[in-house]
Amino acid sequence: MKKWLWMISMLLLVFTVSGCGTNQTSTSSAHEEKSKTLVFGFTPGPYIDQVKKGIEPHLKKKGYTIRYVEFNDIIQPNFALAEGSIDVNIFQHTAYLENFKKENKLDLTEVIKVPTAPMGVYSDKHDSLDDLKAGDKIAIPNDPPNIARALRILEHLGWVQLKPDYKPISVSERDIISRKVNFTFVEVEQAQLPRTIPDVDYALVNGNFILSSGRKLSSSLYLENPPFEYQNLVAVRTKDKDKPFVKDIMEAYKSPEFQKIIETDPSFEGFHRPNYFQQ
Incomplete structure (x- = not known):
């Protein structure tokens, strides 16, 4: 009788260990799949x-x-x-x-x-950057990093002159010394900028939002060569x-x-x- 009880106990132990092993393998596989x-x-x-x-x-x-x-x-x-x-x-x-x-x-x-996709200058009202005149409205992003980006593009185009010691990442309208003509900025949330193009004279828009609006980068009047x-x-x-x-x-x-x-x-x-x- 004792021999039979011992054999039954050993079989139960084997099944228990086997069950634990299966569960651990299953858990491990699930974790690996999730990862x-x-x-x-x-x-x-x-x-x-x-x-x-x-x-x-x-x-x-x-x-x-x-x-x-x-x-x-x-x-x-x-x-x-x-x-x-x-x-x-x-x-x-x-x-x-x-x-x-x-x-x-x-x-x-x-x-x-x-x-x-670079930031570019877009317009439905003008065919050239040379059409800029006093009173024009220029749409730019409203978040500080992209305001800085837009102003650096406008400086490159000669539309604004910035302070010599401005900080590239945080430059703002306060750093503008002069403007080519007396135009007005319209600050707009990035994703909404493509919608403003028909209503302003020029808009500086990030390329990803231009593409998502159905326009092409090639429709720009100017595309930046983006710095790092x-x-x-x-x-x-x-x-x-x-x-x-x-x-x-x-x-x-x-x-x-x-x-x-x-x-x-x-x-x-x-x-x-x-x-x-x-x-």
Whole structure:
């Protein structure tokens, strides 16, 4: 009897251990599957198209599942990234990210530049920049980093003269010494700028919002050559910057396949290309 009781006890122990092992394997697999799902955040524009066409195929080969979240304004994506509801966002340039991080105390990091749709000058009323006259209305973004960006473009065009010692990232209307003519600024939220083009004389609009409105970069009267601080980027939580998924995303952007898409797809015509692109 004792022998039979011992054998039954051993069998129960084996089944219990086996059950625990199965559960641990299942839990481990579920965790691995979750870690291979990446959630990308965007605002309307071309950067989601870049990922779908050139980045997602590369990541899928490495076993990732990609999900997309599109936000209606430029405020939400960084908060969503910081709180963990998305893993990556691609919609902003360095100046905007650094300003937003500072104002909202967010621990986010830029990891790589992406092909960028430049800011340009657009008009439905004028065919030339030479038509500028007194009383004209010029629409510009209403957020400080992009006000600075617009003013630097206008300085390049000779429409304004800025103080010699202005700070490139924070320059504002207060730094204007003189204007070519007495025109008026109309400050508008970035995403709404394309809608103002018919109602103003000139509008300085970020390229992604021009494209999302159905216009083309080639319809501009002037396109900037964006400096480093105005080139768009991939942002992640700082604690994640050295994780494998970030390295895999960077590898995808630097791949020959992605470069070929940017160079041959008409929807990316006029984009500024990062330094890692082969010339």
